[in-house]
Amino acid sequence: MFWWRRDIRPGVTAAFTQLAAGNLAFHVGSDDDGVRSHRSALAAAVDAERVHYMEQVHGSTVVWAEEGGDAPVADALLSRGLPVAVMVADCVPILLAGQFADGSTAVGAVHAGRVGLAGGVVRAAIEALRGRGVSDIEAWIGPSICGHCYEVPASLRDEVAALVPGTASTTSWGTPALDLPAGVMAQLVDLGVPGHTEAAACTMEEARLFSHRRAPGEGRFAGIVWSRG
Template sequence: MFLWRAEVSPGVSVAFTDIHAGNLALHVGDDAAHVRRRRGELEGAAGLTPGSLRFMDQVHGSTVEMMEPGTAAPTADAMVSRGLPLAVMVADCIPAVLVAQDADGTPVLAAVHAGRPGIANGILPAAVERMRAAGATGIRAWLGPSICGKCYEVPADLRDQVAAQVPATRAETSWGTPALDLPAGARSQLEAAGVVVEYAGQCTLESEQLFSYRRSSTTGRFAGIVWSHD
């Protein structure tokens, strides 16, 4: 079920699922009832109330939504909440989760879908800014499994375009062709924003425990989740 899971601060946990949790996305042609059952099993494994885990309709955009009790699933690529459980789904992009607290000690959480367009368009700094607007201090980040710079081959002009915006993304594959290193780009943006990166996951393309769109375009999505608990 969980590839990695930890209580990262008192009352707040972060986890990343693996293929044993199954596909958690409704948009990849899977049976919706099966997906909802798996989401329920994930909530149960995390000790969450059924139906409490918030998912997004992810569109590779730059929208950050503030989630409140009763808020419907947004069309966005980042969500921020005061303790409400959040999820982000990926199959090569970075599932980034961020944790902080406000002046009253209330957890301020974020889940971010950081793919190539998101990194280029600053979705991570935008999420950090929204967290700080909610009173967050001491923000820390966990970057879940994603495709690595040694495996993410792209055309040279695309590499140049993204690297012009985020220089740390410039890379080469292990076989010497142009590539993008999204985790390096994410780390550079977060560190520039004063966020401590606590964890970075393994390469999705290299791990059979994870879904990878580059390995197979017909595939599921695993999740990064963050939640508060007693």
């Protein structure tokens, strides 16, 4: 089921699924019953009545799960401890945890693809948490395509690098590339948020993870974070 799962704080768990957990996205393929079954199995695995998902659109909109209804259009989903998830297959999944002034837990799931990262989704999510009085925020970066595999035209690399310093890269075969995880980490550092990469891996290179570039339309894995309190 899980690529990586860890108690990141007392009473708070973060995890990333892998290919064996099945496709978790309705917008990929046509087996909706299969997606429902996979989502039910994931909810059971994290001992939750339900997992909150979002309709990701490569933007920078942030929504609180308690206020957004079912599958809100957003690329950052926050909550007061409810299980929230982000689905990816090359984009960078980021899981967040922090603390409200009353001591309760805040968690978040962020979808940082090339467009969303350049559009400020990471900053938007952190600012939304801080706007609710959340402090002691940390981030866990999950598997995504790495800077040695994400080939792009030179003009696109330069355009993104101008907006997100640290993203310019070169593939292992010598062509222009983008390093989105490095860009995420650079933004977290700028925001004063500790970033953890122990769950990171390259989706293009790791066959146990979904990758849109390696196998288009095959599926999406999820990053999920929740409070057990």
